[in-house]
Amino acid sequence: MNILVCISQVPDTTTKVKFTDNNTRLDTTGIQWVINPWDELSLTRALELKDDASSGVAKVSVALVGPVSTEPTIRKALAIGADDAYRVDTEALDAYQVAAQLAEVVKAGSFDIILCGIESSDYNGSNVGGMLAEFLNYPSVSGISNLDVKDGQVQVSREIDGGKEMIALPTPFVGIVQKGIAKEPRIAAMRGIMMARKKPIQIVESAPVEPLSQTLAFEPPQPRPACNFIDPDNPEQLITLLQNEAKVI
Amino acid sequence: MSVLVYTENWNGKFKKLSFELASYASRLAEMLNMDPIAVSIGQVDRDELEKLAGYGIKKMIAIENDALKQFDTQTYTKVIADIASRESAKLLVLANNNAGKSLAPRLSVRLKAAVASGVGQLPEKLSPFVIKKRVFSGNALAGLELRTETKIITLAQNSFDLIEKPADMVIEKAEADLAGIAPKTSIKDVQIQTGKLLLSDAEIVVSGGRGMKSPDNWGPIEELAGLLNGATACSRPVSDEGWRPHEEHTGQTGKIIAPNLYFAIGISGATQHLAGISASKYIVAINNDKDAPIFEAAQYGIVGDATKVLPKLVEALRKAKSA
Known part of the structure; x- marks a missing residue:
């Protein structure tokens, strides 16, 4: 069984984002690029499954849509343990165009499980996984927080109101991954980094797919009003404010 | 031509989010001079369906079918796409929740419709169609142009105020054409924990950080959540330490949530944490450091030791509730 993990690169989570060209583009000066956190969790779970002989997972690949400048991010995924990688050589323009490119990678390969992060921490779209599934006419489950594979049988679970539901589904499918699926992302060891250099991309x-949408300009979010400080010995006042001013309890 | 809104139900009932969606869709329909139509899938009583008439919906298409009892993204996509075509929907509105995130991208490909997800306001311009959405986990807003004739919007919860606008609503019972598309997914088991709410959908979230000092101090957090019918959450150090399950971690690499009210208790408010919760409508912070960044995001704050302030707050709330 083969797993393909779709990844994207995003600014490191500590980045203070800035824009350039009249606020139409992200200022990439000094940005450290990382694997999108939810994609990294997907990759971690895929590698955990590969390490478990009873899962039947033989190979873990990664795919990324982006120009040559994204290769250091792909190398990171290889250093963590992915076996090989695909890079679709084009700028990522919107979720539709990215998903269409990834669909071609899937069609040309032989994958049983395709994993995508629930969203990316840059555009927060939550769209690529579902679009990819629809392009491929594969079943998909969104927001999965567990993925088990035993002798080729797949079960995922997702959180619902009041608990969890366990879902069985046939391969091939697209799993759209939420926090909880794997504990901590793996850190590449020196051996992994050395080996990654020899792994194929x-x-x-x-x-030829046109995007359906375009980001025209960015702006800072509206500032929040100043905090109203309440005496720690008077929590009753907070309750009154929440009831009568904010009207939220 | 119409604006079609998918109004999900929870065991046959609508939530505040459903009325936010209806309010948003009717305003949008007004702007575009189209008909606001809702689609409901599953068993929902007439009285419950009627509630949407209060928010400007002109027609409700109600689909009940045993094959749709289980939420399967492929079958639901087919059903909604069929209704969208039949009703000449030019705009589809869904919630930016689990169901919306599952369906909107599939509908986008099927209808070749551009998507703006996690939107909190009406479009800025109609031609070209430009709408603002939060990006970089709330650190910026982007003006997004949707270039297709049919468009999809997913609305962030608690971002759009309810607009009461009674309308004469027609309820139409429709059949779903499910020929040849049996669901491929099947629910094997459901584990229900009483009192546990879905964190990403909760209206009120009570979240604890390292300032709670020990997992043994979580009692009052759970009590506060219980009293307010809210969900519990935590910051990343807390889930990393194993004090709380990873599913509870809210932040840039955890869950991104937008409740009506968020309590940050003993949480300093690092950028990564704020990224996950800054879309909350109201934030209450309790922290012993008056310079903690969480107070810049919060509307209400108490400076003090969280483990001491919280029990007093719980007690005061209990009294207020019983009064």
């Missing part, structure tokens, strides 16, 4: 020519 297959460059895929992009398919």
Whole structure:
């Protein structure tokens, strides 16, 4: 059984984002790029499954849509333990265009499980996984916080109001991953980094797909009003404010 | 032409979010001079369906079918896409929750419709169609142009105020054409814990950080959540330490939530934490450091030792509730 993990690169989570060109583009000066956190969790779970002989998972690949400048991020995924990688050689323009490119990678390969993070920490779209599933006409489950594979049988679980539901589904499918699926992302060891240099990155020519949307400009969020400080010995006042001013309890 | 809103139900009932969706869709329909139509899937009583008429919905298409008892993204996508075509929907509105995040991208591909997700306001311009959405986990807003004739919007919960606008609503019972598309997913088991709410959908969230000092001090957090019918959450150090399950971690690498009210208790408010919770409508912070960044995000704050302030707050709330 083979797993493909779709990854994207995002600014490190401590980045103070800034914009350039009249606020139309992200200022990438000094940005440290990392694997999108939820994609990294997906990769971690895929590698955990590969380490478990009873899962039947033989190979873990990663795919990324982006220009050559994204290769250090792909190398990180390889250093963590992915076996090989695909890079679709084009700028990522919107979720639709990215998902369409990834669909071509899936069609050309032989994958049983495709994993995507629930969202990316840059555009927060939550769209690529579901779009990819629809392009492929594969079943999908969104927001999975567990993925088990035993002798080729797959079960995922997702949180619902009041608890969890366990869902069985046939391969191939797209699993859209939420926090909880794996504990901590793995850290690449020196051996992994050395080995990653020799692992193959297959460059895929992009398919001619136009994006459906375009980001025109960025702006800072509206500032929040100043905090109203309440005497710690008078919690009753907080309750009154929440009841009568904010009207939220 | 119409604006079609998918109003999910929870065991046959609508929630505040459903009325936010209806309010948003009717305002949008007004702007575009289209009909606001809702679609409901599953068993929902007539009285419950009627509630949406209070928020400007003109037509409710109600679909009941045993094959749709289980939420399967492929079958639901087919059903909603069929209704969208039949009703010449030019705009589809869904919630930016589990169901919306499952369906909107699939509908986008099926209808070749651009998506703006996690939106909190009406479009800025109609031609070209430009709408603002939060990006970089709340650190910026982006003006997004949707370039297709049919468009999809997912609305962030608690971002749009309810607009009461009674309308004469027609309820139409419709059949779903499910020929040849049996669901491929099947629910094997459901584990229900009484009193446990889905964190990402909760209206009130009570969250604890390292300032709670020990997992043994979580009693009052759970009590406060219980009294307010809210969900519990935590900051990353807390789940990393194993004090609380990873599912509870809210923040940039955990769950991104937008409740009506968020309590940050013993949480300093690092950028990564704020990224996960800054869309909350109201934030209450309790922290012993008056310069903690959480107070910049909060509307209400108490400076003090969380483990001492919290029990007093719980006690005061209990009294207020019983009064």
